[in-house]
Amino acid sequence: MNLETATIANITGEKYLAHRMYGTFQVAGCADGESVALTRVTPRTASMDYGDKRILPLAISAREIAEDVCREINSDAGERSYLGVFVCAGDAPTEAELRAAREKLDEFYRALVAAADREWERSHSYLFIHDLQRRAAARLGMVKEWHYEARETEECPGCGERVKPGVAVCKSCRAILNRDKAAALGIVGYADRAAGTGASASAADAAQAVAPGERVVDHSRARR
Secondary structure: OOOOOOEEOOOOOOOOEEEEOOOEEEOOOOOOOOOOEEEEOOOEEEEEEEOOEEEEEEEEEHHHHHHHHHHHHHHHHHHOOOOOOEEEEOOOHHHHHHHHHHHHHHHHHHHHHHHHHHHHHHHHOEEEEEHHHHHHHHHHHHOOOOOOOEEEEEEEEOOEEEEEEOOEEEEOOOOOOOHHHHHHOOOOHHHHHHHHOOOOOHHHHHHHHHHOOOOOOEHHHHHH
16 A cells, blocks of 8 residues: 555545645546546645744645545535545455445435435425435435436527427427428428529418418527
8 A cells, every 4th residue: 555645435426526725626436337436645735824923834644635535525415424435445445345335325325315205295396305315316226206307408599488409399489490300300391492492482381381370480590
């Protein structure tokens, strides 16, 4: 073991940033397919100011720093919280250390899920279920009514309705949002041909070619 360094192990995919008085530390998260991510910590030197023009340099060992960073991260989720980071006894975690960390993390996650269950029973509101509880349910493989994955949406420039990214047509105002996709689906073929050849088709005729009663408003051109 190198006495000048310490190793922080993280068994989750989350990246953490710890701001301490002697520096800022970023703890790496597991990449896809990895079971643990390692972050090396080196010693630092801090200063103690006595206020009478005397400044005393203080050497802080790598292990002291690593333990302080892990303590800061693990305590961030409330009383008795544990977020899956620990200081290895050596340069890399042993199987026993990893097993103990996983058991401790799963125990904390089960407590989070139980708390979410109680809250859901009381309020039936997604607003009171936080992301860490959803992460806990996902890690434990639990299917919960309160666990959902938020879907990314964007605003339709025609009516302001929230729609999925990349859709061809707004479901509310029928505006064309993706002209290429709409053309591939045959939605705007007639209107585009009329515009491209200089034909005297009216806007009403073009709209009728799409579908009776539906609008053809090409917002994809305006956004380019």
